[in-house]
Amino acid sequence: MSNTIRIGTRDSELALWQAKTVQHALEITGHKTELVPVKSTGDLNLDQPLYEMGITGIFTKTLDVAMIKGEVDIAVHSMKDVPTALPKGIVEGAVMKRASTKDILIHKGVDFLDSQSGTIATGSLRRKAQWLHKYPEHEVVDLRGNVNTRMKKLKESDWNGAIFAAAGLERIEIKPENFIDLNWMIPAPAQGAMLVVAMENDDYCRKALSALNHEASQICVHIERDFLKVLEGGCTAPIGALARIIKDHVHFKGVLFSIDGQQKIEVEESLPLENSKNMGRQCALEILENGGKELMKKIKSVLNN
Template sequence: MSKVIRIGTRDSELALWQATTVQQKLDELGLNTQLVPVKSTGDLVLDKPLYELGITGIFTKTLDVALLKGDIDIAVHSMKDVPTQLPKGIVKAAVLERAATQDILVHLGTDFLKGKGTIATGSLRRKAQWLHRYPDHSVVDLRGNVNSRLLKLIENGWNGAIFAKAGLERIKLLPKDAVLLDWMTPAPAQGAMLIVGLEKEKEILAQIEPLNHHKTDICTSIEREFLRTLEGGCTAPIGALAEIKDQTVYFKGCLHSLDGQQQLETLKECTIELVKDFGKQCALEILENGGKALMESIKDELNTIH
């Protein structure tokens, strides 16, 4: 009988769906598993925007601690929530095949798109990209799990709220009339699930490795390298998407000012054999073309908020 692998997860419906999916895949490999739900700071503190909390990895920190203390063996995350620098002793075990990468608008009618309106989101990236396209709109902060955010949209009567398509699809809450925001560049690694484990637990890492999806791993690594080079963490309006078609990697990355007025964008491609440092090269191009000054102003602005 092999050792039971304890799977740490946040306790929201979406996080439990993700962890259960991993559990089923590990069960198919003949492994024994157990789910261990944990509440994160990001789930407990709902009265402040994420950037005001000033903690990198707010949704992953509690699980990191549980992992390092030996309370769980692996943790399952939405990859876009994970800081680009993992804590010492914790490593990437596998990246599952990616779902939809796009953002979507859940709305109470779309007439407002032609005039003034109020949109809800807790993401600086979504806020900045929305204001870049709709400068006359207001954006209000929206926190909580997917279910509570949908409820708040209805209760507050806002015109719409922005969600990741993958999240709503996974728990079967995607409205039929939701608008696909194909013009919006997603968060780095959006739509992907990440499993992390302890570096010293070689046997467990080897057991998890078969779940790794090679193409998703390459694309998300490029996007996260782009994010890390820009020094965005979770607190700057940074979007990135890498896609592989045949043997070519196509990349789109962007950086916005907090008010959305300024936009820096890069579109690049390379062959799959030359992906080493590709995300870094794309980020350096942005930094050299005004991105360095823009990042400094974003940090200054966020510091005054804190």
């Protein structure tokens, strides 16, 4: 191959920001690069809720195909969009240093939070379930599109607010003043993290990417994704997970909700860092034993009908 690393990315403003961040890091370490933007299926179909489209891999599949066909050498993803099992032949190259894991509410005034009515927009089953758990009398409507599109839809709507990942808005500097941190909402596994993948047989790119890897971020997102993998079983579900390293311990909180938010099963654990390798899996098994197995069956039944 040429020594120019072709970086595959979605063509939204946020995806391009992420790809350019990786490009800059590679160039600092002496590598030549080229950006190759592509449109994903998830970006093209904005009318259908993600869970109806078979969300697993919807934003990554197009780039996976481009890599396998040799059209790009590496690909940059928001890690929360990446399926827990990578396609055969594609491997993790680097987890970049993680940004904010928070969900935030962009609002048009917060008086509705104390009332019996309100309309919130989100395309995420996880956010919808957690919002309805806290505010069961509110309505949650679907919201799709890239960050800029969703902000525009919110502005033009009569909704009270919409939920966004803080990291995305901060990265492209469009986080408005009218927001509140949803500190009670458990983020998606790997939220705020960027993953760079490469072909398994591409030693040049894998070596180049290894210098970009942020170990603490990698440890935490792997725990969260192990939790998701054991619970999910290939099904989209309202699952939240957050692992944090504090001193020499990993603190983990994971949660599974019913789609309507009424049922909640959660787990919290703290382990020494050296004993944390199977933490995500162990916590997921605890959820499954405490009613999660039955709840996952119900979720799959609803989503498959």
